[in-house]
Amino acid sequence: MSATTACAELACVPRAAPRASQAAPSAADANRAPSDARLARFAVDALLEEAHLTPKPALVDRRGSGAHRDLDLAVMTRSALALEPTFEALARASRNRAPSVPLRAQLAQIGRAGEAAMMRATGGSNAHRGAIWIVGLLVAGATICGNVQASSAARICDLGAQIACFPDRFAPSADSNGTRVRDRYGVGGARREAQDGFPHVIGVGLPALDAARQRGVDENAARVDTLLAIMTSLDDTCLLHRAGWPALTAAKRGARRVLDTGGSSTASGRAELDSLERTLLALNASPGGAADLLAATLFIDKLVRHRTSGSPTTWNI
Numbered sequence: 001m002s003a004t005t006a007c008a009e010l011a012c013v014p015r016a017a018p019r020a021s022q023a024a025p026s027a028a029d030a031n032r033a034p035s036d037a038r039l040a041r042f043a044v045d046a047l048l049e050e051a052h053l054t055p056k057p058a059l060v061d062r063r064g065s066g067a068h069r070d071l072d073l074a075v076m077t078r079s080a081l082a083l084e085p086t087f088e089a090l091a092r093a094s095r096n097r098a099p100s101v102p103l104r105a106q107l108a109q110i111g112r113a114g115e116a117a118m119m120r121a122t123g124g125s126n127a128h129r130g131a132i133w134i135v136g137l138l139v140a141g142a143t144i145c146g147n148v149q150a151s152s153a154a155r156i157c158d159l160g161a162q163i164a165c166f167p168d169r170f171a172p173s174a175d176s177n178g179t180r181v182r183d184r185y186g187v188g189g190a191r192r193e194a195q196d197g198f199p200h201v202i203g204v205g206l207p208a209l210d211a212a213r214q215r216g217v218d219e220n221a222a223r224v225d226t227l228l229a230i231m232t233s234l235d236d237t238c239l240l241h242r243a244g245w246p247a248l249t250a251a252k253r254g255a256r257r258v259l260d261t262g263g264s265s266t267a268s269g270r271a272e273l274d275s276l277e278r279t280l281l282a283l284n285a286s287p288g289g290a291a292d293l294l295a296a297t298l299f300i301d302k303l304v305r306h307r308t309s310g311s312p313t314t315w316n317i
């Protein structure tokens, strides 16, 4: 499918730490599609904002390492920053292309080089393998989409899904955690999430973020509640790989309880969130796939929403 959407320009969003300050959008930014560099910057910003978001149950955040022994906030930050050239290369390769077998093969090679860059940056820890896949495909989808407007989210996800559905011709026969878990439990994992059109971004994450903002909770709580909404239904192979079905069930039910008792901004919701975290830590399990899908939601939100909102989100991390 070719890029046909006629869209307006994408403005750069004023944002807080942890990254160096960004240039404000210039008049020259008007009426053109986001550049490769800007798409990459949004992708990295989304990863950084996810990592710094606090509190997240059993995940790395500003409080500590959660259930992870080999990850902390400094490692997650180094990993995200090291991925900027990867996301930019994914965008560059997708420019003026349509989803196809050759494009899929080229993106896969860039993605694998990105995984190697992540491993070098983290000293061998897997911080963002899932995010390279999920957000990388959305970067490609956004590039092919061209100009981006408020209604572009579904098209970007659809284009990313089309790419994911083509075979990865040069894939090494990998024996990944995800492959083992999919065989054992019969779940779809990261691959299926992309091939199905990113349902946890388009059908869960973005609506949950909208709903939380409309409820008037602060942006931090809105994002935590969005993560929890994703957790309520995601078959997260990170949880399954670490602690099997009990961890996945505890994560889904616990996240639902937090939301049903008012969300993370309420005292009762916060108590349920603490309880969910204790349960996951006891199982040595963490919802890494849900964290990646939150980052993907934030990436799309930046692309399609901030420019049109008129009042860009400002929040401290």
Ligand SMILES: CC(C)(COP(=O)(O)OP(=O)(O)OC[C@H]1O[C@@H](n2cnc3c(N)ncnc32)[C@H](O[C@H]2O[C@H](COP(=O)(O)OP(=O)(O)OP(=O)(O)O)[C@@H](O)[C@H]2O)[C@@H]1O)[C@@H](O)C(=O)NCCC(=O)NCCS
Binding pocket: 068, 090, 107, 108, 109, 110, 111, 112, 125, 126, 127, 128, 129, 130, 131, 132, 133, 134, 136, 137, 168, 176, 177, 178, 179, 188, 189, 190, 191, 193, 234, 235, 236, 237, 238, 241, 242, 288, 289, 290, 292, 293
């Ligand atoms: C298609 C791939 C994603 C490969 O997938 P596969 O499932 O075979 O491999 P995994 O290595 O298991 O990676 C999948 C990661 O995706 C995240 N995830 C899990 N469930 C879902 C889901 N339902 N939807 C979306 N995403 C999901 C998750 O990533 C996060 O967890 C990681 C941390 O886990 P942890 O257990 O701490 O770490 P490990 O070191 O792995 O465990 P130990 O061995 O130490 O015990 C962290 O990375 C988070 O991001 C899953 O881990 C894809 O990778 C692929 O084919 N790549 C090739 C390149 C390519 O084609 N690129 C395309 C262009 S971008």
Ligand SMILES: Nc1ncnc2[nH]cnc12
Binding pocket: 050, 051, 058, 059, 060, 061, 066, 068, 071, 076, 127, 128, 131, 286, 288, 289, 291, 292
């Ligand atoms: N914040 C986080 N903690 C642990 N694993 C992750 N994978 C992606 N984001 C993560």
